[in-house]
Amino acid sequence: MTSKLKKIHRTNALFLLAFILLHMINHLTIVLGIETHLAVMESLRVVYRFLPVEILLFALFAVQILIGLVLVFKSGRPKGNWAWLQVLSGCYIAFFLLQHMIAAIATRIAYDLDTNSYWAAAVVSKAPFIWYFAPYYILGIAAIFAHLACALRFRSWPAPATKVHLLLPWAGLVVGLIVVAGLMGIFNPVNLPVQYQAYLASYWGSN
Numbered sequence: 001m002t003s004k005l006k007k008i009h010r011t012n013a014l015f016l017l018a019f020i021l022l023h024m025i026n027h028l029t030i031v032l033g034i035e036t037h038l039a040v041m042e043s044l045r046v047v048y049r050f051l052p053v054e055i056l057l058f059a060l061f062a063v064q065i066l067i068g069l070v071l072v073f074k075s076g077r078p079k080g081n082w083a084w085l086q087v088l089s090g091c092y093i094a095f096f097l098l099q100h101m102i103a104a105i106a107t108r109i110a111y112d113l114d115t116n117s118y119w120a121a122a123v124v125s126k127a128p129f130i131w132y133f134a135p136y137y138i139l140g141i142a143a144i145f146a147h148l149a150c151a152l153r154f155r156s157w158p159a160p161a162t163k164v165h166l167l168l169p170w171a172g173l174v175v176g177l178i179v180v181a182g183l184m185g186i187f188n189p190v191n192l193p194v195q196y197q198a199y200l201a202s203y204w205g206s207n
Helices: 002-032 034-048 051-075 081-111 117-122 129-155 163-183 194-204
Strands: none
Touching: 002 034, 002 051, 002 129, 002 163, 034 051, 034 117, 034 163, 051 081, 081 129, 081 194, 117 163, 117 194, 129 163
16 A cells, blocks of 8 residues: 555656746746746746646645655654655645645635735745745745655665765755745845735734
8 A cells, every 4th residue: 555655656746846847947037036937937827827737736736745644654753864854855845835725725715816926025025924934935945855855865775875866955945045035035126016015914914
């Protein structure tokens, strides 16, 4: 049973990896400005915001999270640094995705607001929100890279770890820092539209 779950988890991950790769490329365009980031997002949305595709993506992510958590509980205590990294990064990804998906759906329904580049930029635009959401986004991206590194590492086990295995988690941390810095307006100014400022104020009960 566990071997079948692992096979489904790996196969499912390949489909999701294509979406995640495009998503990461999109996020990195933030260094060119939020207008570029938004333009690239809108072009990609032609595919992944097509309702059947979006529903499929949500379903695949839900299945991935569920199977991943089942595998964590079935595997018991991790043995070795790579096993610990795999479990910890996987659990954080599950936490990140659950919050991210629920927040996106809730924002669309409750606020009739597009969950686009400005939505992500809003929560890292000022304190106290930034103290939670900046690490949240940085660690979410780093965890994806780390989890991928672990998957590649265990495919080559017991051969020694390569530079790719060792550098991928750090690359994820760098990408996370770049993306969040861009959303914060460090590379180019980010001027939040009025509706996103109002969303932030009303959601948190602040002025």
